[in-house]
Amino acid sequence: xxxxxxxxxxxxxxxxxxxxxxxxxxxxxxxxxxxxxxxxxxxxxxxxxxxxxxxxxxxxxxxxxxxxxxxxxxxxxxxxxxxxxxxxxxxxxxxxxxxxxxxxxxxxxxxxxxxxxxxxxxxxxxxxxxxxxxxxxxxxxxxxxxxxxxxxxxxxxxxxxxxxxxxxxxxxxxxxxxxxxxxxxxxxxxxxxxxxxxxxxxxxx
Amino acid sequence: xxxxxxxxxxxxxxxxxxxxxxxxxxxxxxxxxxxxxxxxxxxxxxxxxxxxxxxxxxxxxxxxxxxxxxxxxxxxxxxxxxxxxxxxxxxxxxxxxxxxxxxxxxxxxxxxxxxxxxxxxxxxxxxxxxxxxxxxxxxxxxxxxxxxxxxxxxxxxxxxxxxxxxxxxxxxxxxxxxxxxxxxxxxxxxxxxxxxxxxxxxxxxxxxxxxxxxxxxxxxxxxxxxxxxxxxxxxxxxxxxxxxxxxxxxxxxxxxxxxxxxxxxxxxxxxxxxxxxxxxxxxxxxxxxxxxxxxxxxxxxxx
Numbered sequence: 001x002x003x004x005x006x007x008x009x010x011x012x013x014x015x016x017x018x019x020x021x022x023x024x025x026x027x028x029x030x031x032x033x034x035x036x037x038x039x040x041x042x043x044x045x046x047x048x049x050x051x052x053x054x055x056x057x058x059x060x061x062x063x064x065x066x067x068x069x070x071x072x073x074x075x076x077x078x079x080x081x082x083x084x085x086x087x088x089x090x091x092x093x094x095x096x097x098x099x100x101x102x103x104x105x106x107x108x109x110x111x112x113x114x115x116x117x118x119x120x121x122x123x124x125x126x127x128x129x130x131x132x133x134x135x136x137x138x139x140x141x142x143x144x145x146x147x148x149x150x151x152x153x154x155x156x157x158x159x160x161x162x163x164x165x166x167x168x169x170x171x172x173x174x175x176x177x178x179x180x181x182x183x184x185x186x187x188x189x190x191x192x193x194x195x196x197x198x199x200x201x202x203x204x205x
Numbered sequence: 206x207x208x209x210x211x212x213x214x215x216x217x218x219x220x221x222x223x224x225x226x227x228x229x230x231x232x233x234x235x236x237x238x239x240x241x242x243x244x245x246x247x248x249x250x251x252x253x254x255x256x257x258x259x260x261x262x263x264x265x266x267x268x269x270x271x272x273x274x275x276x277x278x279x280x281x282x283x284x285x286x287x288x289x290x291x292x293x294x295x296x297x298x299x300x301x302x303x304x305x306x307x308x309x310x311x312x313x314x315x316x317x318x319x320x321x322x323x324x325x326x327x328x329x330x331x332x333x334x335x336x337x338x339x340x341x342x343x344x345x346x347x348x349x350x351x352x353x354x355x356x357x358x359x360x361x362x363x364x365x366x367x368x369x370x371x372x373x374x375x376x377x378x379x380x381x382x383x384x385x386x387x388x389x390x391x392x393x394x395x396x397x398x399x400x401x402x403x404x405x406x407x408x409x410x411x412x413x414x415x416x417x418x419x420x421x422x423x424x425x426x427x428x429x430x431x432x433x434x435x436x437x438x439x440x441x442x443x444x445x446x447x448x449x450x451x452x453x454x455x456x457x458x459x460x461x462x463x464x465x466x467x468x469x470x471x472x473x474x475x476x477x478x479x480x481x482x483x484x485x486x487x488x489x490x491x492x493x494x495x496x497x498x499x500x501x502x503x504x505x506x507x508x
């Protein structure tokens with residue numbers, strides 16, 4: 001990981017943030033320096049969040065090249081609008097919000113799932129059904145195929161929760177919906193995923 | 206502990222606080238049902254991260270910086286300003302936010318209603334100009350306060366990374382909001398002259414609020430750009446309150462402050478000049494935060 005920082009030191013010019021022991025520098029400080037035009041801070045900010053952001057974008061774009069393009073758009077927007085961050089959320093949450101808007105900007109077809117009655121939070125779970133068990137036991141190939149077949153809104157919320165590992169409150173900020181909706185969307189997404197895996201298994205039997 | 210169903214997803218994701226995490230873990234030891242739920246969430250988590258390729262390395266940062274340097278905010282070259290303006294204005298209508306449009310209309314309607322009621326029951330003096338001169342400016346100031354707030358702008362980074370300079374966007378929004386408020390106040394004025402028994406004539410009535418509206422909107426704009434929407438709203442309210450209280454016994458000691466405010470609170474050359482200066486200042490300040498050299502508004506006609 002440290003090797004990565006060194007490879008970008010060529011872009012540095014003049015004094016900037018000292019990134020030695022860079023984990024001690026907060027994301028907020030990095031973003032401030034980025035807004036001030038410090039490319040080293042920008043590179044470090046990217047290094048920290050590249051994996052999470054890219055996974056998130058890959059999941060909603062479903063294509064590696066497209067995800068890379070959106071990630072570039074996202075970082076360009078961050079580089080140009082870092083001063084827009086006013087500290088009402090964590091930098092990380094803000095970054096996912098930026099990435100999501102850039103993704104929607106590029107993939108116009110990406111619409112959030114409609115809020116239906118099924119979006120009402122589920123009561124205490126009544127134990128896993130046979131489909132849930134299929135999901136737990138399924139092999140990775142089957143799960144991957146089911147994932148690709150999942151609606152974009154479901155992939156989005158799952159990626160934020162489990163790949164980016166944002167808390168539900170943070171996801172609510174990114175998606176601009178109430179926390180309750182995040183929870184019910186997650187439940188629906190998991191149920192749909194389990195369903196897809198189960199029907200897939202049935203078909204291949 | 207009752208079943209912590211609500212926490213299981215975050216437990217599986219590993220995003221709970223340490224104390225909650227420990228509590229859920231303790232519960233899971235004795236509860237098969239919840240443990241199965243967690244297994245379900247873990248399966249979903251595995252599914253999410255399965256076959257995700259490695260992210261691009263630092264070369265992406267270099268590419269972004271190159272793009273930023275080579276395309277310093279690409280300009281809308283293909284479209285002429287005349288064709289771009291309506292598009293820009295239409296786009297801003299949505300970004301300004303519905304609440305501004307609705308609240309402005311409601312407050313203005315309330316002011317007109319108050320005038321009608323007051324004219325029938327009140328002192329009989331020129332009541333309509335007084336009320337409109339108070340209502341119209343504060344409506345405009347309130348609408349303008351939040352125009353340049355990254356925190357309240359849902360499309361902020363899109364704006365920042367698209368061709369149009371921020372000042373132009375701000376100018377477009379300002380035109381929209383103030384124009385809308387002027388139309389509302391005009392409608393109220395016409396209605397009052399036609400149906401409210403206002404006898405001073407339309408021009409006199411419009412003169413009562415137009416200058417103050419421009420002045421307070423300009424004041425709110427400068428504060429909003431420099432210090433954010435809350436300060437702008439508060440600042441406009443302070444000026445407004447000074448005007449409102451002028452002449453009352455409460456502010457007898459503040460004559461030195463309230464006097465000039467009242468003197469400016471009309472449509473006259475000095476007010477217009479002051480309002481124009483404030484708007485200009487606001488627009489100038491709006492460009493300053495940019496990490497890039499700002500495209501000068503005046504020199505834009507070269508492109």
